[in-house]
Amino acid sequence: MTHRIVITDFAFINATSPYSGLATGAFMMTAVGLICCFIRRRSKSKARHSAKRRLSEATGSCSIPIYAYKEIEKATKCFSEKQRLGTGAYGTVYAGKLHNDEWVAIKRIKHRDTDSIEQVMNEIKLLSSVSHPNLVRLLGCSIEYGEQILIYEFMPNGTLCQHLQRERGDGLSWQVRLTIATETAQAIAHLHSVINPPIYHRDIKSSNILLDHDFKSKVADFGLSRLGITEISHISTAPQGTPGYLDPQYHQCFHLSDKSDVYSFGVVLVEIITAMKVVDFSRPQDEVNLAAVAIDRIGKGRLDKIIDPFLEPNSDAWTLSSVHKVAELAFRCLAYHQDTRPSMMEVAAELDRIRLSRSELSEEKYSTASSEVSSCSSSNLSEKPLTVMVKRAELENGSLIELQTGAGSFNSMDRVRDNSPVSVQDPWLSEQSSPSSSSLLNNVIQ
Secondary structure, eight states, X not given: OHHHHHHHHHHHHHHTOHHHHHHHHXXXXXXXXXXXXXXXXXXXXXXXXXXXXXXXHHHTTSOOOBOOHHXXXXXXXXXXXXGEEEEOSSEEEEEEEOTTXXXXXXXXXXXOXXXXXXXXXXXXXXXXXXXXXXXXXXXXXXXXXXXXXXXXXXXXXXXXXXXXXXXXXXXXXXXXXXXXXXXXXXXXXXXXXXXXXXXXXXXXXXXXXXXXXXXXXXXXXXXXXXXXXXXXXXXXXXOOSOTTTSOHHHHHHOEEOHHHHHHHHHHHHHHHHHOOOSBOTTSOGGGSBHHHHHHHHHHTTOGGGTSOGGGOGXXXXXXXXXXXXXXXXXXXXXXXXXXXXXXXXXXXXXXXXXXXXXXXXXHHHHHHHHHHHXXXXXXXXXXXXXXXXXXXXXXXXXXXXEEEETTEEEETHHHHHHHOXXXXXXXXXXXXXXXXXXXXXXXXOO
């Protein structure tokens, strides 16, 4: 009986001990923690599976490599500020090296809401469906831990905007700027006219034009892009884009079409000519918007007031002429009514003609000089017989042909200059530079 009492008393003491309550509480907390961890892991697994499924749907038959988040962290050194290339409205871009030891551009989406996920999937879908030498290539993505990360080919020379604003480099020559404009126009024209259904970029701007080692341009950032519908002239959607580049008719009427990209590209052309900021509140109130400034100056024949002095447009006739031709094209792109703007195919073709006119001009000058030599050598330069000797001396500005005769010598380039449509000394004649008699710039280049 006594033995039973002892056991009972011990059990009573043990049950009422404070240590038993602590043990029970710890056990319960551990159990709850494990359950929460399991639920969280299962939720992440479902989200990852859902993202992969949507990724598969977005890319279709095209296989986009999926990288582990740990690889991305390692490549960017935990998203180090030293490796940050730039920050935009929808994310930050970092330079990094993946397993193949090649530099890539890693875009980490800033917002993690439903809208940003849709933009990521939209960009993956569009980039995986098109291929063009002047469109940036998508190399992979990462979708772990709620992150949306896109991996692109690395463009070492940054953006066109950075060079125009002198944030990088010492400035771009006119020939380089014109080539960049031509390549960019060709890429956008490809989206509009070759892809079916067409793709409207909706965010054409100089900061979305990337430059490689050789300053070859590539259009990037398709997050806002939309597929067009070929059966109708426009689609209705809420205006999105960057202030200063946004088509005013699209902004007012919600009518999105290929001509909205044309307007934005017209602003880029003005940037290329002027190197001015698209929106600058340090300018007078009526000049804050660069497009408005350009329309006013070009329309009034005062383009020379806003041309980037770095270009030295008066250094030679071709530069002066081509700058004015590009300005006229930009003026047409910036027309308020969409129907009066040219198509991107027309814009690309015109820019290519302007760019190639330099080489054609050189051939024309050489051909004209050669014909002058032939004409002079076959005619009587005096009543006395003359011995004609042709000597070609290579000069910095081209070939100088001298005719030496028994009566003396003279420089035939004086005669060539009189007949040539281009001369660095003489003013460019408007009827030779303008594509039509109704050119807006007839009174500018005289």
